[in-house]
Amino acid sequence: MTITIAGNYITRFGELWDQGLTDLLIEASLGAVKNANLESSQIEAVFVANMAGGNFNDQRHLNAAVSQVFFHHPPAMRIEGACASGGLALLAAEHALLAGQYQTVLVVGAEKMLDVTTSVATKILATAADTTEEYGSTFPGLYAMLARAHMSEHGTTRDQLSSVAVKNHLHGLTNPYAQYKTKISVEQVNQSPLVSDPLRLLDCSPLTDGAAAVVLTIKRVVKKPIIIGFGHGQDSLTLAGRKKLTTLSATVNAAKQAYQRSTITPTQVQVAEVHDCFTIAEILAIEDLGFFKLGAGGKASQTGKTTHGGKIVINPSGGLKASGHPIGATGIKQVAYLAQQIEKSAFNVCLAHNVGGSGATAVVHVLKGSKS
């Protein structure tokens, strides 16, 4: 049984004052259905990804909010796994398709983060950590500790972290949906204000409003990308419970499953959208996904091996760093963006990597172009 990405849609990412959370969900949902050349009535179920609409926007019950847009009110559920909400919603949809429950479903994710102040957003995002065991931490703070550990164990440098941000901003210039279309330099990253040592402001992905959606089907659709593998890994919610701080085992396990299902090896992947919520997160990802040896991610980033003309193109959209990170949308946006690249024949074998919190949850998808 083959799962085809029949349709995709990504809204603008950024500070979208004129659109509320449900506006974004509706735009992406209807956009993906239209892109799939389907009637709304052909959507049999809806999977909605969102982390914190109840906190950011005082709006919960998002499954119903999306279902009511369709005259036939298809069954809908909301799925939450912090920043991995989108990846998990895709998995839930895929499981339902493969179980034979449905033949065509919509997966939509959104987050509307910029209606609150930065300090309120910081508190909401910190709930992706263990709010008792890691009370007082922040999302950047936990990744800063991972960065410190990686720098200590592998000699990863400040300039290597910065090179990830520089490359992703360069990639974002070509992405019409990207929040930031601004070229930055290593020096600018190195001199930006410290947020949580050693991570600086330009090491961090931004707060973003945005949504993305895909229509998945097991019906035969010609010349559309197909999902050939997926995997799901979990680890301790707390950093204290991890065996190592220099690798995310959730990513390693998710990737292993995805590679096995797809019979693809890391060397066959041409392009990957990875979860670069912070620069160190991209370095961890490209090592844990098997693209580079453990400890070699920083050097690979600095020497141009992760951009066009290198070993593999990482985050052609600009990643979370430049394209933006509307939490619930991100995992779906990665797959939607890669589907668009396949449809444009820019790439053929692609990987999407979505992480929740400081690495407790990871979802990996492998996509491929369909010849027929």
Added chain:
Amino acid sequence: MNPTNPAAYWRLNKTWQKWLGKRGTVIVATTIRVPAEEQSAFAPYDFVLIDFGKEKHSFMGVGHESFQPGDQVRCVLRKLAQPSSAAIIPYGIKVTKDLCQV
């Protein structure tokens, strides 16, 4: 966990006895300069992952103390969040450098 919530605070303070006076070694630390609103009065402050021998745990560091891997620390009772005039004063466990190593 919101330590200004009385029920959460009650659950939290039952763990104080386990941690107070406990000594450990810093594994890794960061200095948080952009905290959540309820910690804004403490910023910048360190957040520290500590090896207590049989288990690891993360805590905020006291005041503006700066921690490095290998530092010896002990658990003390300090304010965890900025209290509001209407709520309880949210005390809890932080760590300080252990200047009286045994």
